[in-house]
Every structure is written in C-alpha cells, then in structure tokens.
Amino acid sequence: MPGGAFSRADMTVAALGLAVAGLVVHPHGVLTNHAVRRLVDIALRPDRRAGTNRGATLRAGSARCAESSQGGLRILEWIPSQQLLVGTARFVWNSLWYVMLSELAPQSPEGAYVRPAPQLGSTAVIGWPASLPAVSGRYQVYLGNACPWCHRVGATLALRGLTCAVGVTRMADDPERASRGGWAFEASDPDPLCGAADLRQVYDRCTEGGAYRGRCTAPLLVDLQACTIISNESGDIVRMLNGLDVTDGGAAEGGGWVDLYPAALRAEIDETCGWVYKQINNGVYRAGFCTSQPAYEAAEADVHKGLRRADGLLASRRFLCGPTLTEADVRMLPTAVRFDGVYASLFRCGRRQIRSDYPHVNRWMKEVLELTGGGWFDLEAARGSYCARAATHTPAAGRWCPLSLWPPSRVPHSLPLPADRNLFPLNPGGIVPGGPSSEELGLVVGDEPLHDQAAFTWR
Numbered sequence: 001m002p003g004g005a006f007s008r009a010d011m012t013v014a015a016l017g018l019a020v021a022g023l024v025v026h027p028h029g030v031l032t033n034h035a036v037r038r039l040v041d042i043a044l045r046p047d048r049r050a051g052t053n054r055g056a057t058l059r060a061g062s063a064r065c066a067e068s069s070q071g072g073l074r075i076l077e078w079i080p081s082q083q084l085l086v087g088t089a090r091f092v093w094n095s096l097w098y099v100m101l102s103e104l105a106p107q108s109p110e111g112a113y114v115r116p117a118p119q120l121g122s123t124a125v126i127g128w129p130a131s132l133p134a135v136s137g138r139y140q141v142y143l144g145n146a147c148p149w150c151h152r153v154g155a156t157l158a159l160r161g162l163t164c165a166v167g168v169t170r171m172a173d174d175p176e177r178a179s180r181g182g183w184a185f186e187a188s189d190p191d192p193l194c195g196a197a198d199l200r201q202v203y204d205r206c207t208e209g210g211a212y213r214g215r216c217t218a219p220l221l222v223d224l225q226a227c228t229i230i231s232n233e234s235g236d237i238v239r240m241l242n243g244l245d246v247t248d249g250g251a252a253e254g255g256g257w258v259d260l261y262p263a264a265l266r267a268e269i270d271e272t273c274g275w276v277y278k279q280i281n282n283g284v285y286r287a288g289f290c291t292s293q294p295a296y297e298a299a300e301a302d303v304h305k306g307l308r309r310a311d312g313l314l315a316s317r318r319f320l321c322g323p324t325l326t327e328a329d330v331r332m333l334p335t336a337v338r339f340d341g342v343y344a345s346l347f348r349c350g351r352r353q354i355r356s357d358y359p360h361v362n363r364w365m366k367e368v369l370e371l372t373g374g375g376w377f378d379l380e381a382a383r384g385s386y387c388a389r390a391a392t393h394t395p396a397a398g399r400w401c402p403l404s405l406w407p408p409s410r411v412p413h414s415l416p417l418p419a420d421r422n423l424f425p426l427n428p429g430g431i432v433p434g435g436p437s438s439e440e441l442g443l444v445v446g447d448e449p450l451h452d453q454a455a456f457t458w459r
Helices: 007-027 033-044 055-070 083-103 148-159 200-207 235-242 263-281 283-289 295-313 326-346 357-370 379-388
Strands: 139-144 165-172 220-221 227-233 390-396 399-402
Touching: 055 227, 139 148, 139 390, 148 235, 148 326, 148 357, 220 379, 227 235, 235 326, 263 283, 263 295, 283 295, 283 326, 295 357, 326 379
Parallel strands: 139 165
Antiparallel strands: 139 220, 220 227, 390 399
8 A cells, every 4th residue: 555545455344344343333223224335335336437537536636635644544535424433433442441441440330440359368457467477588578569559568568677577579560461460570570489470370379279260469468488378458468567576587676666556546547547548549540440420520529538638637747647657658658659640640630739739748748758768669660550561671781671670760761662561441542641750749769768766656
C-alpha cells in the first residue's frame, strides 16, 4: 500500500470486520441487514473505468486524501454512516473495557468496585504469632514498588529497624511474564525460597499439593524454614511486624522497640485506620475502578472528605493520632505520596491536590516519609508501572531492566516507554501522562530513615 493508500481487499476486510463485530455484539441491532449488504457492496464494487468522469473524480479525490492522510484505512471517507461506525466502535470498546475491568476489579450491581477479601490471613491479629519464633533470617516479605499495600509493609520494617532481621524481595510488576497476577522476579533480586520465576510459583511451593488456587497478591509474608505462607493481607502483616521483637538482632534503640500500636491508643488507631481505609486508601481505587457514574461520584467525594478530615486533624497535631507516629500514619502514607503524582490523574481524583489544597497533610506526608526513608518508593517508576509498564535499556549496565527496579535516584525520562505491559485497562494507549516529579512535590528524601526518638512510642 504505497503512500498510505489501501486496496479494495483492505476495504473488504474492514467492512466485513465491522459487519461481523456489529452483528455479534451489538445489542440494539444497529447493523441491519441492509446496512451490512451496503458495506459489503461498497467494498466489493468493481473498479470504475479510467475514462469515466466519475472514475477520474474518485482518483483525484483519493490522491488528495493520500497527500493529507498517511496510514490507516480512512474509514470515514467511504463508510456510508458515521453513526454506524461510532456506535459500533463505542459498543465494542466499552464492552471489552467492562469485561476486562470486571475481571481485574470485581463490581457490585451498581458498578462500584468491591475489593476482594484477603485469602490468607485477616485473623484480626494484634502481634507476632506465638507459634513462630522471633528470630532473624527466617522470614521473607515480597514487595513491589507500585503497590501501596506493599509500601506500608516496607515502611513498617524501616520504622521498627527490622530490615536486617526480615528479608525483603522486591519484585517487578510484569503481568505478561507472571502466570497469574502481576508479579515476577528479576535476576537482580531472585526468589530466595525456590528460585521461582513469578510469585505464583512461590504460592504453589507453599501450598500442600503444589497447586495454589486463588489470587497471587503482594505483599506476601513467608516462613522460609517451614515453607509456608504466614499472610498476604497487608494490615495483618503490619500488625505482626509491629509485634516482632527479634531476640537475635534487629535495631532496637536504648533497649526498646518502636511500638506502632500502643495499648493506650488502640481504640483511636482502629477508628482512624477504618475511615482512612474506606475513604482514602480504598477510596482512590473505588474511584478508578468503578464502572458507573454514580459510583464514581460517591467514591471521589469520599476521597476528598477523608483528606479534609485528615487535614483538620493534622492542623493541631503532629501525627494522625497525636504526638507520636502510629500504624494509622503508616497506612495513610502510601496513598498520600502517590496522590498528586498518580491517583489525581489516573484515578480521576484531582479535583483538589495535596500540595495545594491540604497543607497540613502535605507537611505530615513529607515528615513521615523522612522517618521511613525514601528507599521504599519511587514515584516516577510507579507512574510508569500504572500507565505503561515497560522494559527499558540501562546504558550503564548494558542490559534491559524493568522500570520498577530502578533505584530511587530517578528513572531517566529520556528512555523509551513502549506501552505494552500496563496491568490495568485504564490507560489502553499506554502514554505516561505528565505529572509532578518527586522534586516538585518535595518528596526527595534520603533512603535511610530519619532517627527521631521523640516521634515514636517505645516499649
């Protein structure tokens, strides 16, 4: 097809494709038998003789179109009804989007996103399980950069000084390589349990019979010695790690350990975690994954209701539950640091933004991020993961490296971003939208946690 022109055979394929698509999936009968016959007739009509005036006119028009339009079938130039094209395309596109989104994000009858319950864990734990010895080197957590639920687990390890006691494997979010779910391992950070290629193989290895049935999600806490899964529920893992005072190592200061869930504040922490989860943590996902306008409007309103409530609390206190950092702060931090840079645009929550409309949340967010250390999250890599998860070339290393494994020193913006691996069907074009950088948001902090004893309750 030189010069972007298309042949009669190409038109035939396009016409028949539109006809079949419309007949198979359109519920309102927009493609009538007459319309189908008309499409096929246009595509199969014999060529006009060169000597006719009509033929010359058609050739001249085609030449002009070829000069102004390169590539594509130029369907609008010959299809008998634009309404037919738009209606069919909209239905097919929306149907595929709805099916895909419903599979990845279960929906209520009203089109609201309903988060699946965790399949392993969720036993309302308070501390580390009594049946497991509190020792270093036996336990492993599997985390991913883009995932906020993983981020809260990493932050807990950092705040409690457990990074030397509990192993951490950082996975790449690659739904094409992962056989179930979106997590796969890289040679730079291999699986320590069984050398698995993806997280599903870890689940299988830890399951009796070797065939796990269910969602292979992260974060995941594993007992390497017993080859068993302890939990894949982030809230449970945070509570467990808060109770893990290892007896043979760790980073306890002055003979004590940071307590993120002190007995005197447990009622307030539980209440705060409840509304933070519903309105903020899960609120952004409810807004992004819903499939109806009323469900979106309710979720988006909830998000900003929660942020206003948090901003009001933080106007008169250092942290959400008072003068010391607690589990409530750990749970809200991952959503806050992703909000302006990712959720505001991708999940359509940008009516207001933290940096401009919630000044007290903005101050709190930067302070808590310093206390946890910045090594657990890379905004630029997360944005690429949500919108166009792709492999790119590392010039210095001379190899291909997933964006989510780039160090927090920044992902080079000049590198290509082929759009073929984004997990969620919210951005099918795969174009990574422009957004505020970590520097512009004031989120650039050292990788190591800031030591401030006054910020914590100790036990």
